[in-house]
Amino acid sequence: MSQQVVPIALRDLQRPVAGELERVVDELRRVIAADFPIIADVNEHLVRMKGKLFRPTLLLLSSQAAGAQDARAVTLAAVVELIHLATLVHDDSVDHSVLRRGMPTLNALFSHQVAVIMGDYLYSRAIIELVRLDDREPLRVFARVTNEMTIGEMRQLEAHDKLAYSEEQYDQLIRAKTASLLSGACEVGALQGPAAYREALARFGMQLGMAFQIADDLLDYTEAEAVTGKPSGLDLREHKVTLPLIAALGAMPPADRRLVSELMAAPEPADALVAQVVRCVAVAGGLDYARRRALELAQQAEAELDILPPSPAREALRDSIAYAVERRS
């Protein structure tokens, strides 16, 4: 068992930007507003299922910590959440997911078609809003990040030879799929600050994002459905290879490797087989390895913050690392 730590509540690290975060939701509503009935319905659903605003939080904290004094920060924070939402909507459609944040996905509640079109709608609204700001830099960062995310999604589809999937490929995948947007959020927040702060925060976001995704992938092995809202072992069930399995494979006895092969070959693996592989991964040290790797990235992220002047926002960014690594859902 890992030692007990006092979990960091998201609300604590949001304190320095609490007032702005409240305005982010109104700004999000404004940017996606439509007078077309079904789009308005879908938007209402999206605003209700809005998550923890982790990306807007990072953007606003980065802005404050870099002394960026950016009047557009609330709008940019709404845009980063909007891009995140557009991505989730298409991801759920691609994965045929039925639940997201404990609520039905758009493809489940409306239809697959509505989900594809709404993702495009949200993304094009984000671009319109960025064009209105009349500054090339946020557009440049977010356009690059969005493109990287699509490449990440494609990498995920293309992992054919499951047992040969390397840690390097996994790193590329989580950088593109998850970390690039967190890095973009931090970078865009700091755009009006000194270049050195901006670059450090972009690196901070990348390392934080990788740690965040590894923690997420670990949860799939460690937490019960009641906590995460997703069935345990779901990634394995869907033949998604993540760090715990990659790390474990090298240390597994041949019999256990055969179980993994069997699972990867089964179109719909039985619950018992999934549970067996989860145990094998733990026994072979896969979970410990992934935890160590997440902590290593967390330490790198933390070191990037040293360049910033002390401030409540910098401390909150530091706490966001603990939040990303230790969260339970």
Add this chain to the structure above:
Amino acid sequence: MSQQVVPIALRDLQRPVAGELERVVDELRRVIAADFPIIADVNEHLVRMKGKLFRPTLLLLSSQAAGAQDARAVTLAAVVELIHLATLVHDDSVDHSVLRRGMPTLNALFSHQVAVIMGDYLYSRAIIELVRLDDREPLRVFARVTNEMTIGEMRQLEAHDKLAYSEEQYDQLIRAKTASLLSGACEVGALQGPAAYREALARFGMQLGMAFQIADDLLDYTEAEAVTGKPSGLDLREHKVTLPLIAALGAMPPADRRLVSELMAAPEPADALVAQVVRCVAVAGGLDYARRRALELAQQAEAELDILPPSPAREALRDSIAYAVERRS
């Protein structure tokens, strides 16, 4: 029977910009290039199935006719084709189409997932390229147009009460779905020209685009599969209500209206029923009405060109109207 006209070949109207059009394909390749294997495969397929480059043609002709002298015209022409491609890829995925331009669609050849992700990939590449040009105007036009197209797609999904669908709703739909991008192509081509030319060409593109879509919807009633590459009556089969049917419904005897209701209620209407409704629409004057409306829009489009100085490009734009209205596939 309508009188025989000498059909305008696309190649004829492309003559004033033939050299630039050749470079558009290379530019398209450059913009979508990826070093990731499956994306490269998909791109190869997309370049092979590239259409007639009608939107790049309009952009380049508009640029020349407006005397815009825009060194970026070839890049902008590639971008408008790229946005069109991204839209087609998502449309095919939404409609579960298996053929496009006589070739398999991405969702048929690869998978539904690949199609959704590739649409996002192509669109974000288009944005990256526009950001590189460092000019807000093309971005502003194309971001607005892309958003309008998503609203058009949603309108199409949402046409619930088929027999009450009005011509006004149809006009809104084809403006958003088709005409907005043609209008955007003409406007962006003329961006560096005088404001009056730019505005006239934006209106020209909108009217041309509406005429183009009406002609397309007419083909579904008039042409055999061998010519268009799509089964005849496909729109009816899919319960899509277009102008010929809208115009015919008001003039139909009750027995024929009942046939239409029957077709709209049938999940998979029989061939005989589809053929019967096609005949009823013709008898009630639906095809003639749609042809008159397309010609009216064509005349309005033609009048917009009067403000431009005489040039081979202006004449080619005039010919593009005939091409849009008279094409057979």
